[in-house]
Amino acid sequence: MAEKLVITQVKSPIGSSKKQRATLQSLGLGRIGKRVEHPDGEALRGQLHAVRHLLEVMDTREASRKASV
Numbered sequence: 001m002a003e004k005l006v007i008t009q010v011k012s013p014i015g016s017s018k019k020q021r022a023t024l025q026s027l028g029l030g031r032i033g034k035r036v037e038h039p040d041g042e043a044l045r046g047q048l049h050a051v052r053h054l055l056e057v058m059d060t061r062e063a064s065r066k067a068s069v
Contacts, residue, residue, distance in 0.1 A: 002059030005044065008035045011054040023051050 009029040013021045027047060028036040037060065038044050048057055058066065 002040050002061070004037050004060045005040050005048075006035060006037050006058045006060055006063040007048065008056045008058075009033065009054060010056045013054060016051075016054070020051050020054070023047050024054065027051075029055075 007027060007029065009024065009032055012032055013024055013030075016024075024030055027038070028034075040059075048055060
């Protein structure tokens, strides 16, 4: 597993369940384009799985390569 994950919200939560919106909020997201960094772990992976259709997830190495290009 990567040490840290960079999580970007790419879709709107409109039409999502209250539980999914609460998961986004607990991750520190809520608007399209918002980007946060979290340490990788099983609990985080479970949260990401619940809202995977709204997010783009990369490890920090991948994100730094993408930013430098």
